[in-house]
Amino acid sequence: MQTTQIRLAAYPEGEPKDSDFETVTVDLPELQEGEVLLKARYLSLDPYMRGRMSRARSYAAPLEIGDVVLGQTVCEVVESTVDNRRPGDLVLAFTGWQTHAVVDARHVRRLDPEAAPPSTALGVLGMPGFTAYAGLLEIGRPAEGETVVVAAAAGPVGSAVGQIAKVKGARAVGIAGGEEKVRLLTDELGFDVALDHRSPTFADDLKAATPDGVDVYFENVAGPVGEAVLRRMNTYGRVPVCGLVANYNATSAPDSALGFPGFMNLVLTRSLTVRGFIQDEFVPTHTEDFRREMTQWVADGSVRYLEDVVDGLENAVEAFRGLLSGRNVGKLLVRLPD
Amino acid sequence: MQTTQIRLAAYPEGEPKDSDFETVTVDLPELQEGEVLLKARYLSLDPYMRGRMSRARSYAAPLEIGDVVLGQTVCEVVESTVDNRRPGDLVLAFTGWQTHAVVDARHVRRLDPEAAPPSTALGVLGMPGFTAYAGLLEIGRPAEGETVVVAAAAGPVGSAVGQIAKVKGARAVGIAGGEEKVRLLTDELGFDVALDHRSPTFADDLKAATPDGVDVYFENVAGPVGEAVLRRMNTYGRVPVCGLVANYNATSAPDSALGFPGFMNLVLTRSLTVRGFIQDEFVPTHTEDFRREMTQWVADGSVRYLEDVVDGLENAVEAFRGLLSGRNVGKLLVRLPD
Incomplete structure (x- = not known):
């Protein structure tokens, strides 16, 4: 099993250029006990990622050259070694800009597609x-x-x-x-x-x-x-x-x-x-209220949301540039083929 | 009865100059029922006063040209029309840079010289x-x-x-x-x-x-x-x-x-x-705790204070310049003769 990844090739100076990234396809490791094999359906693109592409002191360590660009994703479980994650399940994961990944099953959260469209886990409900x-x-x-x-x-x-x-x-x-x-x-x-x-x-x-x-x-x-x-x-x-x-x-x-x-x-x-x-900072104190109230507000129409969906991993870098210069409308997502 | 006052003559540009102020001696109004005649013993000089000598938007209205420079004072009651303020009482007032004033007796607070030196009402306990x-x-x-x-x-x-x-x-x-x-x-x-x-x-x-x-x-x-x-x-x-x-x-x-x-x-x-x-902002909520705790801390030596006393109204402007350029050590006071 392989994954296609976008890795940081250089720390961008100013607006990120295509040459600051490289796309590689590599073999995934063998699935171990406790792990799941995921296939990404949506990648989240967020402004904070630009901060990780810099060595300037920030609130989190920078990406190293050669790292897969980080980020949350909505993925489908392809193969599982644990009982509570089944193939076909949709989950929230942190697998970054790549098509597939093998991760610890405890690091993914199962999404209920009946309760809300799964992509909202990266946006209004995320x-x-x-x-x-x-x-x-x-x-x-x-x-x-x-x-x-x-x-x-x-x-x-x-x-x-x-x-x-x-x-x-x-x-x-x-x-x-x-x-x-x-x-x-x-x-x-x-x-x-x-x-x-x-x-x-x-x-x-x-x-x-x-x-x-x-x-x-x-x-x-x-x-x-x-x-x-x-x-x-x-x-x-x-x-x-x-x-x-x-x-x-x-x-x-x-x-x-x-x-x-x-x-x-x-x-x-x-x-x-x-x-x-x-x-x-507020995750320990506000998550429960957020989930209850925001789900309610979305359900009753008090809070609406917009999504800006770009298709294909190969368009992620250009979409990210657009995000930083204000070209997107609503939550920017990269959708990968089923 | 007369008072000698320092009035604002011009809005200072940069460091206040002598010519931004004028000293005048004027008659005080007749004492009315409910009022007290005060003689200033200490004037407080504070950095915030510089802000009032400017028309720039701030948290309080600026002084007008011709106004007595404002500020808190420790005064002695010279004459009183009310029972609870007697000649010889020391009070905290807001009479500004002048030697005497006639004010509403309700606007002065009696100080207990046994509890703490009266000048501390302008500094550590003020x-x-x-x-x-x-x-x-x-x-x-x-x-x-x-x-x-x-x-x-x-x-x-x-x-x-x-x-x-x-x-x-x-x-x-x-x-x-x-x-x-x-x-x-x-x-x-x-x-x-x-x-x-x-x-x-x-x-x-x-x-x-x-x-x-x-x-x-x-x-x-x-x-x-x-x-x-x-x-x-x-x-x-x-x-x-x-x-x-x-x-x-x-x-x-x-x-x-x-x-x-x-x-x-x-x-x-x-x-x-x-x-x-x-x-x-904090006067309504913190005054009681402040008086109790700070008086205790000063009494037990946990909080000590320094005073920088300049004698004579005629030295107020020069002392104020020193305050703004960091020349004083401790609370800057102008002491007027008994």
């Missing part, structure tokens, strides 16, 4: 949805009537943030790039207002959309968009810092009109709370 | 001590064995921060400017380590002083000192942002080697909590 849920509710703590702003709002985290804010009775203002996404935010996802950050009138649009200022800014993107929102923060505003995708491909310090001293002056004079987080 | 107490305990939340770093550590807020950290079982690292202050921090105030930020080896000294990183950085100063400490923060570190005195006289955006994007990357990858605050 890590991105959990990130939105825990970061917004634990750090952002939106109160009824408050204004919540999120950028990359058409992405899997941002779209969940806005919709959970609505469930909590807050006003949701979404920011995205391009008319199509902006229309989706209000027409499909129930945001109160959606803004196109590419518009030349963005700063004025933001002001008009937040007449009472901003109470919670869920920071996904950084850059000029983030700075424009931070300037609108109210006293006692909260800023969960979840991602800084505009900076991920940067090869030198990005420009900042606000500047660090200007930012700290906002923090001080408006008594802001700025809190970085990685979703792992 | 606003600066409360700022340290509430900011450190509510936002910093130092645990036993953690490392707490504070700059401007010889000032009234910083010295209390370090000593309260010690009471809580944390390690206290103080940063100050000049050998005299550094010696005071360890010899008089019980800091575990004290560092001179003017030393050419400061960055290395800081590293050596924080071998396990920094868990709480109580931000008083900003500038290169603040940035050096922020780079040493541990995962889940807390940064109460209380003041940015290095920036207060700035006439253009201060330099920042770290930069805003670099800072946000620290916040994200180390899951930092950065929280600006003004002590007023």
Whole structure:
């Protein structure tokens, strides 16, 4: 049995190039007792992966050159040595950018395709949805009537943030790039207002959309968009810092009109709370509530989700570039043939 | 009856100049029912006053040109129309930079000179001590064995921060400017380590002083000192942002080697909590505990305090300049003649 893998060939400088990766086909090891043989059905592509392709100090060790690019996957069990995982079962695994893998059966979680489409385990009911849920509710703590702003709002985290804010009775203002996404935010996802950050009138649009200022800014993107929102923060505003995708491909310090001293002056004079987080922190405390509430909200239509499905392992690198430059709409998945 | 006042004559550009102020002597209004006539004994000089001498948006309205410079004072009651304030009583008031004032008796708090020296109501047992107490305990939340770093550590807020950290079982690292202050921090105030930020080896000294990183950085100063400490923060570190005195006289955006994007990357990858605050926020919730605990700690010697007393209203402006450039040691007070 073989697997085709995408491995890191070089640490990318700036935007990842095709030559930063190599595709190889190798034999899988023999299945041992306690293991399962998996065939990937969906690969998850997420912005955090860019951080692992760098040696810069981060919250997790970088990939080594030659490693398979990491990531969660939805897989089908092909062969099993354990009773509670049968061939044909769909499972959530962490097998990365490859077609097949042999893993410890204890490291996969069985999915119930009757309860929800299996791909949602990588999106709204998985890590991105959990990130939105825990970061917004634990750090952002939106109160009824408050204004919540999120950028990359058409992405899997941002779209969940806005919709959970609505469930909590807050006003949701979404920011995205391009008319199509902006229309989706209000027409499909129930945001109160959606803004196109590419518009030349963005700063004025933001002001008009937040007449009472901003109470919670869920920071996904950084850059000029983030700075424009931070300037609108109210006293006692909260800023969960979840991602800084505009900076991920940067090869030198990005420009900042606000500047660090200007930012700290906002923090001080408006008594802001700025809190970085990685979703792992909240897994022990918030997983049970998340599964119960989010499953319910998806079932009753309070939280909707969008998926952007790309077919074929050979298109993963190009899709990943698109993710980092904002070309996808909804959760980006690579689907592998049955 | 007359009062001599220092009024704001112009909004200072950069460091306040003598010509930004004017000293005038005016008649006081007739004492009305419910009022007291006060004679100031101590004026408090605090960095926040610089913020009120600017039209930049802040947490409080700026002084208007012609206003008496604001601030807390310890005063003696000269004449009273109410039963519970008698001539000779010492009170805490908010009469600003002037020798006398007529105020509503309900706006002054009687001080007990037997319980503590009256000047401490402006320092360790007053606003600066409360700022340290509430900011450190509510936002910093130092645990036993953690490392707490504070700059401007010889000032009234910083010295209390370090000593309260010690009471809580944390390690206290103080940063100050000049050998005299550094010696005071360890010899008089019980800091575990004290560092001179003017030393050419400061960055290395800081590293050596924080071998396990920094868990709480109580931000008083900003500038290169603040940035050096922020780079040493541990995962889940807390940064109460209380003041940015290095920036207060700035006439253009201060330099920042770290930069805003670099800072946000620290916040994200180390899951930092950065929280600006003004002590007023915690007055309703923390005043009672503060009075009880801090009075006890001062009485039993766990928290010591230093005062820097300047004589005469005519020296207030020069003393204030010194405060903003780090020339004082301990709580800066202007003493007026009996």
